[in-house]
Amino acid sequence: MKIAVIGGTGLIGSQVVKDLNAAGHEAVPHSQSTGVDVISGQGLDEAVAGADVVVNLTNSPTFDEASPAFFQTSMDNLLAAAHKGGVGHFVILSIVGTDQVPELDYYRAKTLQENILTAGPIPYSIVRATQFMEFMDAVLSWTTDGDTVRLPATPIQPIASKDVAGAVAEVATGAPLNGIHNIAGPEIFNLDELGRITLTHKGDNRTVVTDPTTGMFAAVKGDVLTDKNAHLSPTRYTDWLS
Numbered sequence: 141m142k143i144a145v146i147g148g149t150g151l152i153g154s155q156v157v158k159d160l161n162a163a164g165h166e167a168v169p170h171s172q173s174t175g176v177d178v179i180s181g182q183g184l185d186e187a188v189a190g191a192d193v194v195v196n197l198t199n200s201p202t203f204d205e206a207s208p209a210f211f212q213t214s215m216d217n218l219l220a221a222a223h224k225g226g227v228g229h230f231v232i233l234s235i236v237g238t239d240q241v242p243e244l245d246y247y248r249a250k251t252l253q254e255n256i257l258t259a260g261p262i263p264y265s266i267v268r269a270t271q272f273m274e275f276m277d278a279v280l281s282w283t284t285d286g287d288t289v290r291l292p293a294t295p296i297q298p299i300a301s302k303d304v305a306g307a308v309a310e311v312a313t314g315a316p317l318n319g320i321h322n323i324a325g326p327e328i329f330n331l332d333e334l335g336r337i338t339l340t341h342k343g344d345n346r347t348v349v350t351d352p353t354t355g356m357f358a359a360v361k362g363d364v365l366t367d368k369n370a371h372l373s374p375t376r377y378t379d380w381l382s
Contacts, residue, residue, distance in 0.1 A: 143167045143312055144188045144227075146178065146218060147197035151274060152233060155305030156195060156312070165313060171198075178214035184221035193229040194222045195312050200249060203356070207249035215256040223261050229316045230262040233308055236270045236297075236322055240364035244356065254320075263316035269304045270297040270324040270365060273380050276338050279331070280346075283355045289339070290351035291332040292358045297366040298334065299325035300380050303373035322370035327377060331357055334377070341381045 143160055147153045148169025160167035168187075170176040176183035178198050188194050196218055200207035222230055234250050241247040257264050276298070283290045307323045329337070335348040352358060357365075 141165045141192045141313060142190055143193045143195060144170060144191040145195045145197065146170050146176065146187065147199065148195075149173055150197060150199070151272075151301050152305050152308065153195075153197040155302055156197065156308050159305055159309040160312065163309070163313070178217055179210070181217045181221070184217055185224065188218075188221050188225040188227055191222075191225065191227055193231065193312050194218065194227050195231045195308060197233055197308075200246065203244075203246040205245045207246050208252050211249050211253040212256065215253055215260075219256070219260045219262060227262060229312070230257060230260070230264045231308065231312045232257055232264075232266055233304070234266050234268045234320075235365075236268045236324060236367050236370065237360075237364035238268065241360050243359040263318055265311045265314075265317040266320045267304075267308050267311050268320055268322045269307070270299050270367070270370070272304065273298045273300050273325070273375075273377060276334065279355070279357075280335055280338065283351075284346065287346050289335055289346050289348045290354040291335045291348055292352045292354060292360075293330040293332050293350055294357040294360045295328055295363040295366050296331055296334065296357075297324040297328045297370075298377050299323060299373050300375035303375050307371065307373070322367050324367050324370035324372055325377065326372045326374065328363075328366050328368075329377070337377070338381065341378070
């Protein structure tokens with residue numbers, strides 16, 4: 141199969157391209173660095189020409205109120221180009237529980253992206269993943285004040301990016317789901333607990349203080365970012381850290 145991977149040079153995209161090509165498909169990465177701009181539309185028709193599948197892994201440059209506009213414009217442009225090019229399957233990567241956290245601009249934006257896809261003209265698949273293990277350092281940095289890190293006890297189910305990429309590649313080469321495929325890591329942690337595990341492993345002397353009011357994940361109510369019924373990936377967090 142010929143598969144156009146939009147956002148194919150990023151953390152997930154580069155691994156998806158590698159997995160697809162290793163399986164014998166022709167996966168071509170596209171991004172701004174290759175002359176493809178999902179906002180202006182530059183290079184999109186050429187990127188998707190002749191593709192059986194489009195995998196859209198582009199992401200908003202910010203997590204704030206500007207993110208819905210990014211997904212609206214990028215999806216409109218991509219779907220138009222893919223429809224014109226006769227693409228038969230359109231895949232996006234989203235977030236487990238994204239429609240359950242309307243308090244967060246970015247989660248509303250990802251829900252919008254899903255809705256645009258489902259209302260569009262092309263058979264589709266949505267892969268929803270839990271939080272990436274690779275993002276934990278960033279999460280710790282957001283709420284660090286000196287030697288203290290403040291984190292809420294939000295339940296999360298971290299997944300390794302390589303497992304996300306493998307799932308996206310598998311879905312991309314299958315029949316369109318016209319629905320959602322949830323993937324998650326094998327273990328559930330409270331975010332503050334995960335912070336302590338991470339710092340201990342790294343020999344980092346910062347102290348985690350449990351604070352239900354601090355950081356992006358403070359807006360999350362309950363366990364909506366976890367899914368015990370999702371397809372569970374094999375990589376455990378402590379193994380990933382090692």
